[in-house]
Amino acid sequence: SQQGEEDPQALSIQEGENATMNCSYKTSINNLQWYRQNSGRGLVHLILIRSNEREKHSGRLRVTLDTSKKSSSLLITASRAADTASYFCATGDYNQGGKLIFGQGTELSVKP
């Protein structure tokens, strides 16, 4: 199976700065999702964007999707120390039986 690739693998910023993470994928998709994983915990769903949508907002999160480039970005504005976590994109693909394929994640560190 094919996975997304995330960029950068690690990102370190100061509180108050914006954090941008990118995800590229290889197959056609029906939706793309972003998840957060705090250290030692399970993944938590953040946002889902459908293949016919280009941008979506949720609080301090902004997700874009460019299906022509097979890429997505997650922007976290005004970051906080509590945003420190790993962030994963996951693609849902009809041709993959509806399963979600996860990228390898971006490790975000927000320093106070």
Place this chain on the structure above:
Amino acid sequence: DTAVSQTPKYLVTQMGNDKSIKCEQNLGHDTMYWYKQDSKKFLKIMFSYNNKELIINETVPNRFSPKSPDKAHLNLHINSLELGDSAVYFCASSQVTGLYTGELFFGEGSRLTVL
């Protein structure tokens, strides 16, 4: 109320042993999954069940056998454990409509260490 709960949280065992991990969801979802996360945090799907029926079975050694007694439970049994089985195993559930997968709800993970 914990939506997806899995036990045990930690499991340390010797090579060659057999172990099980249990998972339960109280969200009323039809579909449950097992994912494996390795030391580099790479998350790979292993199995998926929909209403007790196996629908996804990735290339997983047959030492791994999932069992779904009802749609709220999905257990994972592993025979003859090997060092390479050491990982964090996550159970998840979702409401799947046809081939469209909505958001996944994950358990807190079960960290398996094989010595």
